[in-house]
Amino acid sequence: MPMTDLSLAELEKYRPDVVQPADFDSFWSTTIEESRAVGGHVSLAPADTPISELIVEDLTFPGFAGDPVRGWVTRPRTPGALPTVVEFLGYGGGRGLAHEHLAWAASGFVHILMDTRGQGSAWGSGGETADPHGSGGAFPGVMTRGILDPADYYYRRLFTDGVRAVDAARDLPFVDESRIAVTGGSQGGGISLAVAGLRDDLWGVMPDVPFLSDFRRAIAVTPSAPFTEITQYLAVHRNRVGQVLDTLSYFDGVNFARRATAPALFSVALMDTIVMPSTVFAAFNHYAGVDREIEVYPYNNHEGGQGHQWLRQARWLAAR
Amino acid sequence: MPMTDLSLAELEKYRPDVVQPADFDSFWSTTIEESRAVGGHVSLAPADTPISELIVEDLTFPGFAGDPVRGWVTRPRTPGALPTVVEFLGYGGGRGLAHEHLAWAASGFVHILMDTRGQGSAWGSGGETADPHGSGGAFPGVMTRGILDPADYYYRRLFTDGVRAVDAARDLPFVDESRIAVTGGSQGGGISLAVAGLRDDLWGVMPDVPFLSDFRRAIAVTPSAPFTEITQYLAVHRNRVGQVLDTLSYFDGVNFARRATAPALFSVALMDTIVMPSTVFAAFNHYAGVDREIEVYPYNNHEGGQGHQWLRQARWLAAR
């Protein structure tokens, strides 16, 4: 259980030269516009849950290509428009059950938890959102689905879902549109960063041990899944390296960070074997917004700060 | 990830002949009486937390030998005496932070979470309760602390803390004394069972994948820690087997189950590598109360039902 990457002093200076595709912005603006153009309806239904002191509702909203995406909306019984946290999930997890995510709402926020398409079956209590798009041959998991073309890549759909989740939030009457923050751990942090790079209306972004940045380094040095799904795919498809790296450049957290300006609170763990600290600092050190902080957990693996980081986030938002 | 024990049909009939010490009842009544005789004060202080929609307080109460034991009390803002759930923790964990356990209170219950003496440092967000009693040589962990004499054994102190936590609950003005249930997962389930065997005033007991039953079989067949702490201790102290088994008979969940009469809802996981299913059924099949049920999770390891089991518990209590 040693440190897994560069020293903290080196990390603080690590600012890799990640490739930016010339059409990065048009690729994403077209993608988002097309999905918005499909339209679709945001719906809320009462959740079947023993929770009585807070309101919990079952959300469905149109994501990429208008595909239905599920979520939970949890909020205080207080009337009026409240500050809101939109949260994205870690790799393999699903939105779970209605009573499992109460802290934000119990602290006075509207909390919107987005389910993850095609995942939700590897840990926890389950998810409910399909990914109705097939793909070419892939290594088990979603990291290499459609990886030979940016248009087909799984994360094009998932990041678009994230952007559309904020669109959906803005439609809800009890959400204060001027105070919407996004957050999430690991993959959820990666989605947060992507959403922050693709919208300019966020109150804050809080990526917790964010995944999905600095792919070129990540796939060369990370010992544990899921970055290794890509490595193992390339170990088979030895003649597809360039093509795969080209696709990934459209999805690199560093390229979203370069475009993101909302106030940001990152976290990183120096003994992380799943998301190498250098890839988190790659995004943090490239982050375009000047109001940015990072909490360093020197002795943690990928669990990072857990409840300690949530407390840090809640206090950081409260101070805004 | 195969099934780890007998078939379900065999488990349902498994009712081992666990040794009962002749002085079991006097051992425990003396133990509890002595600790009650020490007295001590139950105190509540406001928790430093962003939680605003529920009340969270920092509890200190006198446990074994009057030692101060910490906990969190979380409850609705509603006035009046409410039904109450006293919860005990799994092995190695601590009470954590004030915002981490909200579901019971958000469902209308008073929730009292007891910290675990001398633990709270192996996972999660930490604990705050010392175990101010030394011990003879032990294998790392608490399973063999003081194991050569029932009077010195660690779990004598911890189970007494559990009984005293219910005593403390009964002192709180917002607790409905006639509706106090105890629960917990793994070690927390083991404590629940012990408390249920040592008190006759409980509204319900909900041991979730309970640990600490049928020690003789457990230490012979369990592949993973912490039961193996005892096995490894005996692998060194080869001439202490009888003495150790004698001590353990005072702490066997089967012997508490034989004395417990509160309505009970157990759970068990058939792929559990930490708490063998047969040891759970050993306690369940010996449970003295006639109002008892067990939820079987056939494809889970020690995580058991997680949120699904909580939902089952909340509905079970709601129906009483």
Next chain:
Amino acid sequence: MPMTDLSLAELEKYRPDVVQPADFDSFWSTTIEESRAVGGHVSLAPADTPISELIVEDLTFPGFAGDPVRGWVTRPRTPGALPTVVEFLGYGGGRGLAHEHLAWAASGFVHILMDTRGQGSAWGSGGETADPHGSGGAFPGVMTRGILDPADYYYRRLFTDGVRAVDAARDLPFVDESRIAVTGGSQGGGISLAVAGLRDDLWGVMPDVPFLSDFRRAIAVTPSAPFTEITQYLAVHRNRVGQVLDTLSYFDGVNFARRATAPALFSVALMDTIVMPSTVFAAFNHYAGVDREIEVYPYNNHEGGQGHQWLRQARWLAAR
């Protein structure tokens, strides 16, 4: 590296009572008919390979829903219709490169190797066949894709591809239609068995350590992936057990074996940790054809007989 299952004597008698859905036959006849109805073209192109002493061609044929499926056709330079072996691949593999599968052709057979849709990226030299159908949330891998409904399950598509591969073989001028055998190791053995249960025109079927039989037992006792993908899915989706087992009954090798009558040569390895020997014997002992043999490898894990089994197969076919 011990034996992983029942003793050989017990295995020889193991004949589990696997559930058969009432509409099993209509489900499959409808499925096959619909895919045949889509039509599509079988095409061959010269392979780009240094192989000169045999003919290697790049095959594309219409599989499930007419989706294009790739393969390699390798055959002697001899003119005329030859006996033919259609081979299916193990889990995660792809058809690889044109020179990697020469033994059947070098022994005088036409060899048709079917690529596996959506796989081909976990080991070896790669595959080229997409699975253009999305799915609900799934555990990484294909074992749980669409598992909540037989109509959506991944193996509905793959088994249909296998049936259609034989249809394609029959269309090729150099194939002797009366002498088409199917074979494959592990998943390839499972596909072989399914095809043997869905057609009545095969010369022989040679399932080598076949996967995908006796699911109910398999998911309860198998220690290693990929059967465990289903177990892990059910560990999350705790309330879907019945639904999942119902789907699997349409795909169980035992149910195909009950309908298969072609001469059969199975193999099984008694130290297999991936495909439990009992699940192989479950299919073998239920096999409807009376001309059936099984080669037992007592000291092998899932690699089974490898070249020794190929030799056994080649001599078995030669003797027909």
Next chain:
Amino acid sequence: MPMTDLSLAELEKYRPDVVQPADFDSFWSTTIEESRAVGGHVSLAPADTPISELIVEDLTFPGFAGDPVRGWVTRPRTPGALPTVVEFLGYGGGRGLAHEHLAWAASGFVHILMDTRGQGSAWGSGGETADPHGSGGAFPGVMTRGILDPADYYYRRLFTDGVRAVDAARDLPFVDESRIAVTGGSQGGGISLAVAGLRDDLWGVMPDVPFLSDFRRAIAVTPSAPFTEITQYLAVHRNRVGQVLDTLSYFDGVNFARRATAPALFSVALMDTIVMPSTVFAAFNHYAGVDREIEVYPYNNHEGGQGHQWLRQARWLAAR
């Protein structure tokens, strides 16, 4: 099984800037004085053992706070005061049985083996010494017991036992007071170093792959237990890092080495995964005595030189 740390050339120059508390000397002089002030009796009883060619006796002496500490004294049948080796044990072990440590006595030395309080239950044949002091919450093992305050830390007690073991040796009539050396492997080496830093009357000190130096680096880079007990504690108690490092500075082998002047023979293994070689060189390179040597085992893990190092030690002492 590669090298685990810096190259030998780098190690030879590695001399880290370990923090020294201002009150280090007074902390320790007070600690030792207080325990000496308690007094207590050194007693010897005949050991129950088949050993006949040497004398083996069962030792009890007063350690920290006068707590009784056990040991074995083994010596030649020769009368008169002899050179003496006091040995301390590795982590988790106990003094074992009377016949297990004969080489020093069979070579003409008095050998005093000190049992380790609260340990002796993880490997070998057992120990007999209790640690009658409780502690705050700790990670399993002794590394974090009382770690929030130097006064409570486990190693305060154990190092004091080591100093008192030499006091006890000096009381024995068959010990030549001018020729007392201390030694031990791993934790025993760490105790040796501490004793050497706390006394000025030693004939020699022979720390074999010594544990417990350069804590700050050790907890950041060591892959295996027991240094990781501290890392894992800090992974939970994320807000206690400074406090823990402060405590550890009172116990760092480097700070004892800076004060130790007896002739010294160290050993180190370059493939050690438990005690990183840099932490051994940290102590060696800071060692105050000018008469110091280190034996390097380039291809060994934590077992180091074993019998080869004992031979080296015996010859080194014989040459004095």
Next chain:
Amino acid sequence: MPMTDLSLAELEKYRPDVVQPADFDSFWSTTIEESRAVGGHVSLAPADTPISELIVEDLTFPGFAGDPVRGWVTRPRTPGALPTVVEFLGYGGGRGLAHEHLAWAASGFVHILMDTRGQGSAWGSGGETADPHGSGGAFPGVMTRGILDPADYYYRRLFTDGVRAVDAARDLPFVDESRIAVTGGSQGGGISLAVAGLRDDLWGVMPDVPFLSDFRRAIAVTPSAPFTEITQYLAVHRNRVGQVLDTLSYFDGVNFARRATAPALFSVALMDTIVMPSTVFAAFNHYAGVDREIEVYPYNNHEGGQGHQWLRQARWLAAR
């Protein structure tokens, strides 16, 4: 760390029907006679060691085919013929250094430690005895060297060395010929058993967790090396199973036990993953001598009783 085999009650009755080759006795009598016929000289040289209170000498004696085999002779300084223990080593070890095996001599016995030909390089301090005989292809280790023919099998040479070690002992003036016992742990226990089956002049035999019995079961159920060397060999040489089992029947500890009549003290560990308890009981339950005992260690892996078992042995011999 669970029990690895049958229950103790079943073990006590386990008496497998191990095949005995018709020419077992002639095979061995010819083997021993041929090696004795080669002759050769037993020599002793002073050991270069600091040990002064006992006499340690470096032994060379003629083993199989007269090959020189090394050993250590350690004994009290007392004159006269003494009771003697001949000890054989565990798999992979060597005789080590002259000071590493002192307990028997320190208890008044002559101790003769036989080095193991061709081993001595996997753990400990090394060995010095070559195995100057080549072999056919083998799995790494010695278990499959020459396994296709009893005449070539490695253990033919090693067991003959064991018999010749006792011949050598009888030649030494300080050995009491009427009181020679043999012992050893694991492989050393297997050699002890073979020697006991091949001589009728032993005072006692003390096989400690003996290896090399009941091969047919052992290679089918043992999870860990070195029995698995044979399993893995057969996983490759799939067509050599009968030939290999035939060879092994000449070396099975059960067949030696059936012929051994010296008083015997066995030991067995019920959590042994290297030597399955059933294979120890197979030999014990077939042991021909009526004066036989077995010490059972229920919670130990292959380390068995260690010092506790040595004490048991020393007292058992002392009582004769």
Next chain:
Amino acid sequence: MPMTDLSLAELEKYRPDVVQPADFDSFWSTTIEESRAVGGHVSLAPADTPISELIVEDLTFPGFAGDPVRGWVTRPRTPGALPTVVEFLGYGGGRGLAHEHLAWAASGFVHILMDTRGQGSAWGSGGETADPHGSGGAFPGVMTRGILDPADYYYRRLFTDGVRAVDAARDLPFVDESRIAVTGGSQGGGISLAVAGLRDDLWGVMPDVPFLSDFRRAIAVTPSAPFTEITQYLAVHRNRVGQVLDTLSYFDGVNFARRATAPALFSVALMDTIVMPSTVFAAFNHYAGVDREIEVYPYNNHEGGQGHQWLRQARWLAAR
């Protein structure tokens, strides 16, 4: 699954100063001459195999000391002298069955596959060649057999077999003597390199992820077997380091590369845990021939390029 060694940029410059024994050339010329002087007969027998479209023959030729070495000769049915590939095997493998190596012959080459003496029993379908020379004590495997003296070292025999295999090839009427290339993966690559350094008549050498170079670094940094056999031997034989390194210098691939001039095509994998990339580059960067290339697989472990590399080799030879 991270990169295991230096960066590619560093590897391209890595050219270590490997020791060359003064008598390296005479050692080898004497060795080869002596074995050639023994003479012996090259024989071919028809293989018992279903392969009909190619000719497969069972080869025996005289290797080191004239010992019989086996192989397979596989070739097109075409008459006349053809270009030839002599292939050597990876560690632990054997020549297997006659149908398992068809690609070279199916591409128009004579293919000679040399069996490996004393190996062939760890994976695959088996080998048939004995190593009739005993050795001193060794770690399991062949890496340390005879390692205390170059004259006794296992690889002296195996490398000589490789040279003699080419001698044998030149004797076969269907081999074009001017077009003989050598190849092999891992150990087979190491043998190729040795043969290339010991002959000057090769058409090409194609070492694929070659093993056995830069021993001093390899045994210090390689995490996985078989280099670790040497490390583990030295962990026991702590006083033999110099002697072992001296022996290894006669067998270091770097010293053969310095003498080899045939056109060369290497491969290397940057995530290789068995053959560190630096040791491959050590040989490649020292290779004496100017016509040399290396194919780099950045995301592969020791499997390297597999079929992709074979294709690269076939095209490289075809272009000559």
